[in-house]
Amino acid sequence: MLVLSRRLKEKLLIPCVRTAIQVIAASPGSVRLGINAPSYVAVLREELVPPESFPDPATEARDSLINRLNNLSLGLALASRHARAGKAEELLAALDGLGREFQFLCEQLACVPERARGLEQPPVAGPS
Numbered sequence: 001m002l003v004l005s006r007r008l009k010e011k012l013l014i015p016c017v018r019t020a021i022q023v024i025a026a027s028p029g030s031v032r033l034g035i036n037a038p039s040y041v042a043v044l045r046e047e048l049v050p051p052e053s054f055p056d057p058a059t060e061a062r063d064s065l066i067n068r069l070n071n072l073s074l075g076l077a078l079a080s081r082h083a084r085a086g087k088a089e090e091l092l093a094a095l096d097g098l099g100r101e102f103q104f105l106c107e108q109l110a111c112v113p114e115r116a117r118g119l120e121q122p123p124v125a126g127p128s
Contacts, residue, residue: 006023007023008023008024008025008026009022009023009024010022010023011023015111016108016110016111017037017041018037018038018041019036019037019038019041020035020036020037021033021034021035021036022034022035022036065105065108068101068104068105069105071101072098072101072102072105075094075097075098075101076098078094079091079094079095
């Protein structure tokens with residue numbers, strides 16, 4: 001858990017989910033927060049959702065990645081079909097969609113810690 005101190009009107013930014021949390025008001029025993037998040041980010045009070053209903057983040061991330069990769073695969077097959085049929089406009093539209101999907105995946109991957117991506121360098125053993 002990350003613990004922060006914020007003053008009135010200061011924000012906490014979570015770029016990977018394009019979310020900002022701002023301290024709106026503070027009084028003894030209560031803090032009022034403003035949360036600006038895209039519609040695909042669910043923001044719920046803890047007491048409204050039983051903890052056992054929270055999805056496993058690793059499983060959810062893996063499933064999302066698999067779905068996105070499947071979308072790319074289907075898009076490539078569609079683009080190939082349009083190219084073979086000489087349908088230039090349809091091909092360009094398919095390539096535009098593939099580009100957007102690929103850009104989204106790149107942005108999401110940039111938010112994943114290096115250790116989770118297997119990119120972390122192993123420690124180098126020094127002389128004994």
